[in-house]
Amino acid sequence: MPQIRLTTLNARYIHSAFGLRYLYANLGELQNEAEILEFGIQDRPIDIVEKLLQHRPKIIGFGVYIWNVAEVGSTVALLKQVAPEIVVILGGPEVSHPPDLPLVAELADYIVTGVGEISFRGLCEQILNGEAPDEKIITGAESPLENLASPYPYYNDEDVRNRIVYVEASRGCPFKCEFCLSALDVTAKPFALDRFLGEMEVLYRRGVRHFKFIDRTFNLKIAVSIAILEFFLERMSDGLFLHFEVIPDHLPDRLKQTLEKFPSATLQFEVGVQTFDPAIQRLISRRQDNEKTKENLRWLKASTHAHIHADLIFGLPGDTLNNFAASFDQLVALQPHEIQLGILKRLRGAPLNRHNETYRMRYNPEPPYNILSTRDIGFDEMQRINRFARYWDMIANSGRFAETLPLILADAPFERFLRLSDALYELSGSTWKIALRRLFDLLYRAMTESLAISKVDAKNVLEADYRKTGEKGLASFMKTEGYEKGKSSRQNRANKRQRSFE
Structure with a gap:
């Protein structure tokens, strides 16, 4: 019977716990005494506990993250x-920065901070040998990457069929952006390329087709990036999909030549723009050539088939509604496929916390610790942008409103979408659980009443998008006066021509 259970609560079933597989891979002889059990944050803590207690293990290790800390706390309680006799060990970023620890830390027997592959194994050996240490907090010991056992064999067949498979070609980041925990890294360290590609070959042969790279800076070492991309180009097949996080201002010509070779629906780039404001960039130690970033985003959109997912953060120290609007409008003009509007969150240990008092950064005390107000942004404004971000996901990022969105944004994207967002909230009273057909009707009212878009123009674009959704029947906006006489101006003209021949 396993004496050690490694567990966590994933955000969704499709995710897999990469960290647990690293811990398991590096348990050495204790691997025979261990097993991995994964759950979701939607699972009831009482059901999780029942399953964890089957066969009464001696040690249970939990991976704790910002998205599951509340649920892990309930489960451990x-x-x-x-x-109470079972030894509970916590690890992960949410418990790696004492004394800034969540409440669940008080319930744990031990906490392993930072990297855990070596220290977790050592701690388990001590506990099982009756030599449990007195100190509660164990500082994770770094290990040369070449000494770590590979986690990839411990993706099982169900993972391969149904889950995202995470991989990493390097660890760490040389940049010091203060909102990110990677700012604490000294530099980025690559895994041995031949070994890494050999592991990718095994995964590919097992049927993995969706590879999500967790490297913070995939395109830092261009020769390595090109070698990895060419590896996958040689194995291009239906369903192959690669996700990378890239530095937006670093795309040398050699890398561009390789990217141009990928067919559509195979590459996704997560591009962290965060802000175009130079003063904020300096304040948070972010090095970014804004003009080069824009040039590269234009090139990616025009010359590759990559899906571009660009990030902006609202609520950084020094941020205001006006300068965020400027960054947003600049990014919209570059036309990435998605713009993820992130609301700043307080990460334990992040250097950004040094600004908390000067800029009066006030965060939600409950996870995910989202920013509530700052010196320059009031709570009401913060709430408006929270709604803005939610409606942007539903309307822009969903891809369902390709015809409608340009009419909404026109020549003032931020200002007009904020007005639309305010109107939608006034009409619906919610940003959640809005049925698709109802969303079309709400948009019709908001567009015509708050943005002064003509009813004919609003109907035309909304109908074009509605027809593509596959929804049956007519939405209410399509039943308004005049609709049955002509469903669009083009149809009206066609009807007139038909009547002239009768």
Whole structure:
């Protein structure tokens, strides 16, 4: 029976716990005494505890992250009520920066901070040998990457069929952007290329077709990036999909030549723009050539088939509604396929926390610790942008409103979409659980009443998008007066021509 259970609560079933597989791979002889059990944040803590307690392990290790800390806390609290003798070990970024620790840390027997592959194994050996250490917090010991056992064999067949497979060609980041925990890294360290590609070959032969690279800076070492891309080009097949996080201002010609070779629906780039404001960039130690970033985004859109997912953050120190609007409008003009509007969150240990008092950064005390107000942004404004971001996901990022969105944004994207967002909230009272057909009707009202778009123009674009959704029947906006006489101006003209021949 396993004496060690490694577990976490994933955000969704499709995700897999990469960190647990690294811990398991590096347990050495203890691997025979261990197993991985994964759950989701939607699972009930009482059900999780019941499954964890089957065969009564001696040690349970939890991976704790910003997205699951509340649920892990509830689970550990229950576990300690019914089985207080079981040793609970916590690890992960949410518990790696003492004394800034969440409440669940008080319930744990041990906490392993930082990288855990070596230290977790050592701690388990001590506990099972009856030599448990007195200190509660164990500092994770770094290990040369070449000494780590590979996690990839521990993706099982179900993972390969149904889940995202995470891979990493390097660890760390040389940049010091203060909102990111990678700012604490000294530099980026690559895994040995031959070994890494050999592991990717095994995964590919097992049927993996969706590879999500977690490298913070995939295009840092261009020769390595090109070698990895060419590896996958040689194995191009239906369903192959690669996700990379890239530095937006670093696309040398050699890399561009390789990117141009990829067919559509095979590449996704997550491009962290975050802000175009030079003053904020300096304040948060972010090095970014804004003009080169724009040039590269234009090139990616025009010359490759890559899906471009660009990130902006609202609520950084020094941010205001006006300068965020300027960054947003500049990014919209570059036409990435998605713009992810992130609301700043407080990460434990992130250097950005040094600005908390000067800029009066006030965060939600509950996870995910989203920013509530700053010196320059009031709570009401922050709420408006939270709604803006949610509606942007539903309307722009969903891809369902390709005809409608340009009419909404026109020549003032931020200002007009903010007005639309305010109107949608006034009409619906919610940003959640809005049925698609109802969203079309709400958009018709908001566009015609708040943006003063003509009813004919609004109907034409909304109908074109509605027809593509596959929804049956007519939305209410399509039943308004005049619609049955002509569903669009083009149809009206066609009807007139038909009547002239009768």
